[in-house]
Amino acid sequence: MSPIFRRRLLDAASAPYRAVGVVHHRWARGKLGGDAIFTALVDGAVFPDQARVLDLGCGRGLLAAWHLAAEALAARGEWPADTHRPPRDLHFTGVELMAREAEAGMRALLPHYPGRVALSGGDMREVALEGFDVVAILDVLHYVDHAAQDLLLDRIRAALPPGGLFLTRVGDANGGLRFRISQWVDRGISFIQGHRLSRMWCRPLAEWVRILEARGFKVETRPMNGHQPFANVMLIARVPQAAG
Helix, strand or coil: CCHHHHHHHHHHHHHHHHHHCHHHHHHHHHHHHHCHHHHHHHHCCCCCCCCEEEEECCCCCHHHHHHHHHHHHHHCCCCCCCCCCCCCCCEEEEEECCHHHHHHHHHHHCCCCCCCEEEEECCCCCCCCCCCCEEEEECCHHHCCHHHHHHHHHHHHHHCCCCCEEEEEEEECCCHHHHHHHHHHHHHHHHHHCCCCCCCCCECHHHHHHHHHCCCCEEEEEECCCCCCCCEEEEEEECCCCCC
16 A cells, blocks of 8 residues: 555544544544554455454554445545455454543444445453454454453454454564563553553463464464554454354
8 A cells, every 4th residue: 555545544544533523533543543453454365355354452443443434435436546445345353441532433434325324332351252354453452461362362363254254453562672662562552542550461472373283273463563663463363254
């Protein structure tokens, strides 16, 4: 995706947040514009058409905002011919522990994408996981302890159908200084958002891959830091298609 078109998509994806206040709009614009994962998901054709996406730790619904804005631009014939077309007919359900963020995101997005997005407050450890093709947990899986992570991953694997996708981004605890920097930033942002975490439960990248493969996922890893000095990695974990 060219920088010029990325700016156009950023404008479209962040525009709905103007209606819910300058703070939400600036947050959306800063996060969507500064985080490489959003462009990578569209450029990499990660989500399939017609996927039912469950976004755990959804915040203000930026994952939905980005993909639905991309789809809308493509539907109007405004998508570049040399850029992979975005997925069509995605439906997003988001759950966010900080309920006020989900409420703001819902007020922003619902008028633009009725029937395509539903955001609500809740704890990702307690959410029903059945009925989705994709489960995403971006940057918050390490907010719960290892036992809770393991249980949640068990439930996600059991709920996803053949061909289903689990998407997450984690920090590589073996990432040295880059990992420590990402932890400092993460702690600061999580504190501003209202989380009061005694610690974060991170793992080395090899261990993340191991525990996913042990559950039957086929795992692909991609560094996902953009120009930031972090040690973040996107994990694309797929359930194998049924034989035959």
